[in-house]
Amino acid sequence: MSSGMTRAPLPERLLAPAPGWSTTCDVVVVGSGIAGLTAALRLKDKVGRVLVVTKDVLNAGSTQWAQGGIAAALGPGDTPDQHERDTLVAGAGACDAEAVRVLVTDGPAAVRELIELGTNFDHDSAGDLSLTREGGHHRDRIAHAGGDATGAEIQRALIAAIQAAPEIEVIEHALAVDLLLDDGGAVAGLTLHVMGEGQIDGVGAVHCRAAVLASGGLGQVFSQTTNPAVATGDGTAIALRAGARVRDLEFVQFHPTVMYLGPDSRGQQPLISEAVRGEGAYLVDFEGNRFMQGVHELADLAPRDVVAKAITRRMHETGHPHMWLDATHLGEAFWERRFPTILVTCRSYGVDPVTELIPVAPACHYASGGVVTDLWGRTSVPGLYATGEAACSGVHGANRLASNSLLEGLVFSRRISDVLPGELPEQRTAAPDRRTAGLVSGDLRHAMEELMTDRVGVLRSAAGLAGAVARLGAMGERSTDLVDQAAWELTNLLTVSTAMARAAELREETRGSHWRDDFPERDDVRFAGHFDARMSDGRISLEFVPAPQTDPSMVPVT
Numbered sequence: 001m002s003s004g005m006t007r008a009p010l011p012e013r014l015l016a017p018a019p020g021w022s023t024t025c026d027v028v029v030v031g032s033g034i035a036g037l038t039a040a041l042r043l044k045d046k047v048g049r050v051l052v053v054t055k056d057v058l059n060a061g062s063t064q065w066a067q068g069g070i071a072a073a074l075g076p077g078d079t080p081d082q083h084e085r086d087t088l089v090a091g092a093g094a095c096d097a098e099a100v101r102v103l104v105t106d107g108p109a110a111v112r113e114l115i116e117l118g119t120n121f122d123h124d125s126a127g128d129l130s131l132t133r134e135g136g137h138h139r140d141r142i143a144h145a146g147g148d149a150t151g152a153e154i155q156r157a158l159i160a161a162i163q164a165a166p167e168i169e170v171i172e173h174a175l176a177v178d179l180l181l182d183d184g185g186a187v188a189g190l191t192l193h194v195m196g197e198g199q200i201d202g203v204g205a206v207h208c209r210a211a212v213l214a215s216g217g218l219g220q221v222f223s224q225t226t227n228p229a230v231a232t233g234d235g236t237a238i239a240l241r242a243g244a245r246v247r248d249l250e251f252v253q254f255h256p257t258v259m260y261l262g263p264d265s266r267g268q269q270p271l272i273s274e275a276v277r278g279e280g281a282y283l284v285d286f287e288g289n290r291f292m293q294g295v296h297e298l299a300d301l302a303p304r305d306v307v308a309k310a311i312t313r314r315m316h317e318t319g320h321p322h323m324w325l326d327a328t329h330l331g332e333a334f335w336e337r338r339f340p341t342i343l344v345t346c347r348s349y350g351v352d353p354v355t356e357l358i359p360v361a362p363a364c365h366y367a368s369g370g371v372v373t374d375l376w377g378r379t380s381v382p383g384l385y386a387t388g389e390a391a392c393s394g395v396h397g398a399n400r401l402a403s404n405s406l407l408e409g410l411v412f413s414r415r416i417s418d419v420l421p422g423e424l425p426e427q428r429t430a431a432p433d434r435r436t437a438g439l440v441s442g443d444l445r446h447a448m449e450e451l452m453t454d455r456v457g458v459l460r461s462a463a464g465l466a467g468a469v470a471r472l473g474a475m476g477e478r479s480t481d482l483v484d485q486a487a488w489e490l491t492n493l494l495t496v497s498t499a500m501a502r503a504a505e506l507r508e509e510t511r512g513s514h515w516r517d518d519f520p521e522r523d524d525v526r527f528a529g530h531f532d533a534r535m536s537d538g539r540i541s542l543e544f545v546p547a548p549q550t551d552p553s554m555v556p557v558t
């Protein structure tokens with residue numbers, strides 16, 4: 001199965017001024033969340049100069065916002081096998097079984113290493129690591145910190161380690177623009193735009209022997225998301241333009257319980273962690289009915305896609321724009337100790353969760369797909385590695401299991417650092433520029449987000465997706481010569497939106513977080529496999545790649 005091509009040619013390289021400065025390093029790491037900083041820390045003693053570039057300040061990415069925690073088989077009675085089973089079930093037959101095995105096997109040691117690095121996870125009164133449960137997990141296996149501030153604590157510890165390692169150089173406020181490739185299509189460097197002072201200012205070129213993409217997600221494609229403003233899919237778009245394979249983009253996860261702030265609220269919305277349900281909160285409709293009961297054996301703690309769909313269904317049935325989360329019975333002392341960040345956030349929006357129900361609705365949360373990697377983070381472009389949310393290692397399948405994302409970044413960045421030093425080539429020579437085209441005009445951003453939310457959001461249909469693909473194509477034709485960050489970001493957003501909408505259109509089934517109104521069943525006969533997007537000559541094409549028959553998570557159900 002192979003798709004037609006998209007209509008509007010997209011730039012193979014973003015329009016940008018010629019580099020006004022340059023620098024050289026051995027490895028450039030793009031991104032500064034758990035994946036990027038772990039890679040940099042572990043590479044620092046194994047290769048020469050490591051440079052971390054990050055679009056904003058070091059802690060502006062998604063890691064900082066992670067609430068629930070990090071999953072690993074660390075508790076009594078838990079095993080990697082059980083963690084593996086829960087991950088495969090949540091992934092709805094689209095996981096790479098070998099990658100999942102790696103994740104759950106390496107997971108416990110990787111988390112212990114974070115603790116050795118100085119991350120202060122929460123402990124119970126007996127001094128044992130405090131572990132909780134989230135959707136899809138059959139065991140308490142989520143380690144957390146500061147109650148609901150896990151990501152912020154991990155980020156703090158990693159930044160402290162980076163600051164104690166002067167051999168790692170960091171450039172903040174540096175938007176990665178494009179990879180420089182040699183004649184054979186291998187990585188020779190990276191162009192970036194730095195909003196700085198002095199020599200490192202404006203567009204520059206980093207000449208490097210290898211690049212690690214750890215640039216995070218793409219939630220800003222939609223009008224409501226839990227992702228921070230920096231999550232504009234830059235790494236995914238850069239990889240597509242460099243010729244890399246990008247997989248499973250249709251599997252965008254919508255978090256079921258995002259605080260509903262009204263119909264006009266856009267951008268990053270407050271997350272109400274699944275851990276709140278893990279500690280006993282439950283969903284109710286406007287009549288007070290606990291509608292998750294009877295939907296799934298785990299009720300309010302069913303896998304995320306099941307809960308998001310049940311909420312959306314109830315919203316459609318009742319005509320309400322949200323449902324409610326009842327956590328009033330947890331009590332003030334518990335709220336203050338276990339969920340201090342969420343408590344303050346809710347109160348700042350005028351809702352006291354100690355005494356009131358929290359209005360919630362699903363919103364975009366996580367890209368399960370991304371740049372295809374092997375088990376060692378290698379992409380299809382020589383010299384390019386990918387890790388974290390920007391990557392598709394295969395562990396998430398059609399629906400990521402809660403709190404597996406921090407773990408994925410950690411585990412696969414460690415693996416990259418194990419192989420990359422032995423694979424470093426000599427510095428390659430960058431070939432002349434690839435084709436550039438005008439950027440997409442930044443004033444289309446709201447229209448694009450609305451379109452994606454309406455047509456490519458939680459519930460999808462053939463007509464809606466066809467309309468989305470056509471309108472995205474038309475937006476791509478509205479180009480501007482104005483070169484600025486808004487236009488670079490929108491061009492990246494449009495590139496990944498186009499690939500996402502095309503893949504969603506071709507996948508005529510319902511699987512995991514991909515929910516088709518017109519094809520409500522999972523179809524393992526036609527769709528046991530992946531849609532890989534590639535860009536060539538400025539056009540995105542989609543190819544269906546059947547899953548290996550030996551992959552037990554993909555064996556068709558009859």
Ligand code: SIN
Pocket residue numbers: 066067068069272273274275366401402403404405
């Ligand atoms: C949450 O705390 O509910 C989010 C955790 C995750 O996305 O894995």
